[in-house]
Amino acid sequence: MKELVNLLKKQNYQINPLLLCNYKKLKITDQELIMIIYLLNETYNPKEIAKNLDLKLPEVLEMINALSEKGLLKIELKKINNISVEVINFDNLFDSLGLLAINKENEDKDNSIYDTFERELGRTISPMEYEIISSWLKDNGEELILLALKEAVYNNVSSMRYIDRIINNWNKKGIKTKEDVEKSRKEFKKGQKENIELFDYDWLNDESNN
Numbered sequence: 200m201k202e203l204v205n206l207l208k209k210q211n212y213q214i215n216p217l218l219l220c221n222y223k224k225l226k227i228t229d230q231e232l233i234m235i236i237y238l239l240n241e242t243y244n245p246k247e248i249a250k251n252l253d254l255k256l257p258e259v260l261e262m263i264n265a266l267s268e269k270g271l272l273k274i275e276l277k278k279i280n281n282i283s284v285e286v287i288n289f290d291n292l293f294d295s296l297g298l299l300a301i302n303k304e305n306e307d308k309d310n311s312i313y314d315t316f317e318r319e320l321g322r323t324i325s326p327m328e329y330e331i332i333s334s335w336l337k338d339n340g341e342e343l344i345l346l347a348l349k350e351a352v353y354n355n356v357s358s359m360r361y362i363d364r365i366i367n368n369w370n371k372k373g374i375k376t377k378e379d380v381e382k383s384r385k386e387f388k389k390g391q392k393e394n395i396e397l398f399d400y401d402w403l404n405d406e407s408n409n
Contacts, residue, residue, distance in 0.1 A: 212240045217296045225295055226269065234262050235271075235292070243274070243287045271295065312341055319348055320357045331359050335366060343369065346380055 214236055222232045237248060245263070249256045266272045273288040313332060316324050324332070335344050347365040351357065369375075374383055 210240075212236055215239070215296070217300060218292075221296060221299050224299060225271065225292075227266075227271070231262060231266055234259075234266070235289075238272075238287050239289065243285050312336070312344065315345060316348060319352050322357075328359050331363070335363075339366060339370070340375065342377060343375060346377060 218232070218235065222235075227235070233252065234248070237252060241247070241251075245256055245259050248254070249259045252259070254262075263272070263274070267274065271289070271292040273291070274285050275288050276283050277286050278284075313324065313329060316328075316332060332344070344362075344366065347362045347369070350365055351362045354361075369380070369383075372379075372383060374380055
């Protein structure tokens with residue numbers, strides 16, 4: 200990476216952080232990374248590239264061809280001031296980086312909910328339980344699942360079947376968020392209170408019956 204440091208010293212190049220953190224996942228070598236950074240900041244001119252990166256022209260063309268074969272760039276002809284010039288298209292590279300970022304985000308999200316289950320239940324979840332949680336995530340938001348977990352823990356129940364019943368019951372009632380859960384609880388408590396008052400009512404001593 201010494202060449203990259205020297206390159207940055209010569210000029211203030213912009214480097215995409217996604218590219219810098221993920222280039223090895225795309226099987227990009229250190230030299231190819233330097234080439235990409237250069238091309239993202241400069242116009243495509245093989246002779247100038249060879250001169251500025253201290254490479255031979257065949258080495259530059261070979262590297263460009265390797266990146267093209269990896270599907271990370273395309274060389275296209277564009278007219279600029281009525282003159283056809285070769286330009287580099289990096290759309291495929293950025294599509295690949297975007298996909299990596301999405302996968303990483305989903306992976307972090309998924310791992311977080313499994314970690315939460317293990318922490319709340321006080322044990323390691325089994326492969327079967329892992330699959331159950333994954334199936335819940337296909338049809339429910341993470342918030343709802345964690346609320347069901349909290350409800351189970353509050354009732355001292357660590358059974359996945361119990362949590363599944365909670366989720367299914369909430370789905371039938373159209374409950375999707377924390378606010379929906381709180382509203383349902385209030386309505387349930389209100390109904391319980393009305394039933395108790397009705398049961399305790401002294402019909403025999405009601406003055407209106409006298």
